[in-house]
Amino acid sequence: MSDFTESKRDLDAYLTARVPVIGVRSIEQVRAIRLIREVAKAPKRSALPFWIYTRATGLRDLRTNSPVSEDRSLVGAMEYAALQFTNRAQSTLVFVDPEDLSDDNTASRHFAELARLADSNSGCIVLITDTPLWGGLQRLGMSLRLDLPDASEMYDVIVSFLGDHRQVVPIAWSENDARRAAEFLVGVPEGTAVNVMATLVAKGSIAKEDVESVSLFKDKHFGDLSGLERVVLKAADHQVGGLSTLRTWLARKHQLMVADLRDTALRPPRGVLLVGVPGCGKSLSAKAVAAQWNLPLYRLDLATILGQYVGQSENRLREALDTADRVAPCVLWIDEIEKGLAGQNDSTGVGRRLVGQFLFWLQESRSRVFVVATSNDVRSLPPELLRKGRFDEMFFVDLPDADDRREIIQLYYRRYVTGAPSADLLDKLIGLSEGFAGSDIEAALHDVGAEIHLNGGVDRLRPDFVVETFANTIPLSRTNPEQIDEIRAWGRDRAVPAGRAAAGTGPGPASGGRRVLVMGEQQP
Missing domain, CATH: 1.10.8 (Helicase, Ruva Protein; domain 3)
Incomplete structure (x- = not known):
């Protein structure tokens, strides 16, 4: 049942019960008026009077739109309502955004008195507002919320x-x-x-x-979206080298993302958590998903979410996630999620509340928001975020093996050097790039491209310069091997490998206990 239909059913019940005051909360005044007009035109209410007041048109008959009074003031409309409630049974007056009725003020108390008068003669006041009604007024009747169209x-x-x-x-x-x-x-x-x-x-x-x-x-x-930053995609964001298992998995999820799931018990894909070695394509994967799926990409910046006042961080996160639901379908990128949600040891409790709020949204939201969260230090994340079923899957992005490095080198060689490397040069670069992350390969070939630009063209590039550039590049796996070894040791046994399942170069535990993702008709 659509929200409009459900709201129409509730409003019909409230008017039949002659509830003295009915609050209709909506940011769409025209749609809310159409809802009330459809209920008022029901055959069983053909003999009952309905009037509507707006600031622009004054007081009019709801069905015929003919003017009732030349006085267009709110005070005049309330006096007319009081007169009708006193002398005529079952009268209904609709007020569209009359005043600020969200707290205890003079206008709210006047409407509360008018509601009591309506109750004495089976009258009814319908208030269309975009804010909640004051509690003292809301307790006199019922309320409903007309959401945006689904x-x-x-x-x-x-x-x-x-x-x-x-x-x-x-x-x-x-x-x-x-x-x-x-x-x-x-x-x-x-x-x-x-x-x-x-x-x-x-x-x-x-x-x-x-x-x-x-x-x-x-x-x-x-x-401008609260807490969200629109990421403008470039042509280069369509391409990712390596990560073949992840790319195949994402292609299958895309089929669900665009499928019509209305008559099934299925829900749209939640998203993916990418953990692993820095510089190996986690953030680039988020951009590639949005580019290849033709969806807008929004980055949730958790640093801007955190506030200094009690409850401020939670409210900002709620607003950001609500906005993500409204801009769906989209890809929501949460980069280095551990920096915003690693709060299990936070004495203030803010981190734990943010985690709980995020997980509740991730579990309950039915919007087509595909979350791509990345983490370099997954050990600092709360265990409940890693539980199976939170994200659709958790992938470990390792250092690329020889085959993946071949693909990455060819990709960036075409981008920065133009053309393709010779077979002999490609084999040399694959060997020299042992232990390189994808970002290390890109940086080396970017330097080659810069040299070509400075020297006036690829024809003037010294043949051995590419090899020397790779030989002189020191990757993170050599400058900080302990950290990389620790990350790889954690990820290999606890997550699905994003690259080829058989990849196992470099230090780390044996692959016997590694999780392997099996997908329907995938070719070996």
Whole structure:
């Protein structure tokens, strides 16, 4: 059942029961008025009077929209309501955002008195606001919350709009395209969704590729997001070298991410936790997922979440996660998650509360938000975050083996040097890069590219310069071998290898106890 339908059912019950004051909380006044008008037009209420007051139009008949009084003031509308409640049974007056009724003030107390008067003669006041009502007023009646349209409602809005314009402009969208657009627009008001569709129609046609552009409209609508930073993707973010098991797993998750799961018990993928050696592609993987899935990427900066006052950090995290739900579908990147959620030994208890809040959201949210969390020091994370079922999977990103280094070298060679290395040079670089992380390989080939630029072209590059650059690059695995060995020893037995399952170069425990991910029709 959609939220609109459920709200309509509740409002119908409240009006039938003649509840003296009904609070309708919504940021969409037009949608809330439509909800009340549909309930008021039910045949069983045809003889009952309904009026509505707004600041712009004053007091009008809800059904016919004809004016009732020339006095457009709120005071005049309340006096009219008091007169009706005194002389006429079962009268209903709707007030749209009349005053600040969220705390104990003069306006709230006046409406409370008016509600008591309505109760004496089976009258009813409906208050449409975007904030909670004052407790003293809310206790006199009932309230409901009309949320933004869900995917099903948004789909109906889009289909209705397209149906009205099929004879106006060419429309190439299929039913699946309309559903994808609806999922992109979940989290925005209905009026904004209509404006987006109208903008597409205004250019003369609606093409297949316009489905992806809908997410850009949504991003502009939200603007600055609390606690979230929109990451602008570049062309290079589409490519990741190595990590073949992780890439295959992500490809299968993408199928679920875009699938229609309404008639199943399945939920969209939660996300993945990437742990392992620094510089081996964890953060790049988050960008690659968003780029390859054509989804916006948002970075949750936990450093900006933490506040100095009691409850401030928790409120900021809640706002950020709520915003992520509203901008869905998207990829949510949490870089070095241990720095924000490693709080099991925090005497203030803030870290534990943040962990609990994050895990509750991760467990209960049904939005298409795919979380990519990375960690270099997973030992400092609370154990409950690592439990199976929190994330869809936990992958260990190790130093690349020879085959992965071949792929990474070829990728960055094409980017910085252009062309492809010769077979002999490639074999030399693979041998020299033993113990290199992907970032070490990129840095070395970036230096080669810079040398080419300074010398005026690849033709003037000294043949041995590439080999010398690799030979003179000292990776982290050599400058800090103890730390790297410790990370690899932890990850190999506790997480699925992100690279080839058989990879096992370098120090570390035997691979006999390593977890291996098995995926349906995967080729060996």
